[in-house]
Amino acid sequence: MTGDVPVVVRVQTEDFDAAAEAARLAAGRRDAGAVVTFTGLCRDEGGRLSALELEHYPGMAEAEIGRICRKAVERFSLLGITAIHRVGKIAPGENIVLVIALAPHRHAAFDGASFVMDFLKTSAPFWKKEHFADGSEGGWVDAKESDDRAREAWS
Amino acid sequence: MTGDVPVVVRVQTEDFDAAAEAARLAAGRRDAGAVVTFTGLCRDEGGRLSALELEHYPGMAEAEIGRICRKAVERFSLLGITAIHRVGKIAPGENIVLVIALAPHRHAAFDGASFVMDFLKTSAPFWKKEHFADGSEGGWVDAKESDDRAREAWS
Amino acid sequence: MTKLVYFAWVRERIGKGEEEIDLPASVRTGGDLLAYLKTLGEDYAHALEHEKVIRIAINQEHVEHDEPILDAREIALFPPMTGG
């Protein structure tokens, strides 16, 4: 039963406020013992990168993240989960993705957030293109085998 | 070499601001790809509890958390870590503990925060006493074997 | 008519983000679709060159290449995902 558990999913160009989202998720709860918040940031890859450009499949991106979140709620008995993914051009140091998992105990919250990230990376329809600091447009980021392995470790 | 890596440890009665601490830790960094923030909250245990009272060993508590954090920095190549533990009387829904791990990649950040929590639970000198909703003073919370096992899983 | 949508370098190589297309009755699976599209021109052939790499979604859900496309309203083709 994930019916009563709050699952918030958003894809947006604007930045998010991790603290406000976490506060909203945990507001008024007295049964939650643990909140784990994951924030993914844009790295400059040693100064090489000026920006990442995030493309997504509108509709499916939200639907797929929703499916992943509901699986996590079910599997780890989460009390709530929030997942927000930004799209468009993102500069180094800026936020890309936010996942917040609320649970009675810490291991469920850690596992829930980590599970959502591992599946989001490999099955949510987003693609990253690199823009280089020297002004040139880089290529599309290749999918990593290590991400596939991370996902498979959950099965 | 953990010398250059920011390690912030505090024990305090007042509440903490997880977002402000995370912002401080990640400020100006372009090499960090992941921030994992763990917040431990006081549960009411199904309405049974009115408060937890946290006692600590001043001096050793800070020193021991610092040792745990430096081990995590070393082991997971973290870029920074913050650990704040509250003491005194804490009501259900309130914050107890905060751990923030900053890393280039997500698994290191998740592992770092989780490692610090597992060791903090079992080796940082803090003790919890329960106060019941019916006005009576409960007993001291017993250490859990599951916490010992969680710590041992890291070795 | 079936709506096809393309993303990332599949979109760039084909040269458009979406199109409506009349699929021949012989196109029964996602794999058949890839093979058919590759006959439509060099851009398609280049975009779909490494067939096994291409991911397929039908009505916004991932499917394997051998799954039937049946009455798909929308079929998406795209490279392995790199979000997060």
Place this chain on the structure above:
Amino acid sequence: MTKLVYFAWVRERIGKGEEEIDLPASVRTGGDLLAYLKTLGEDYAHALEHEKVIRIAINQEHVEHDEPILDAREIALFPPMTGG
């Protein structure tokens, strides 16, 4: 004189948070210390009844019961920790 500090139910049962004490030369390890303190009265005997459960820290670092206490400035006795 050695400073002893107590926490949680060890503190409550002994009835004080700290004290300075002159240890006999025969008290060489943390385990010796527990055995000695238990001879000082019922409160101590009750607090330290289950010796194996009691944790010992010397100069604010955890030690095993068989480690020498040597020139400890401060020895702490407390129950298993339950923070976090």
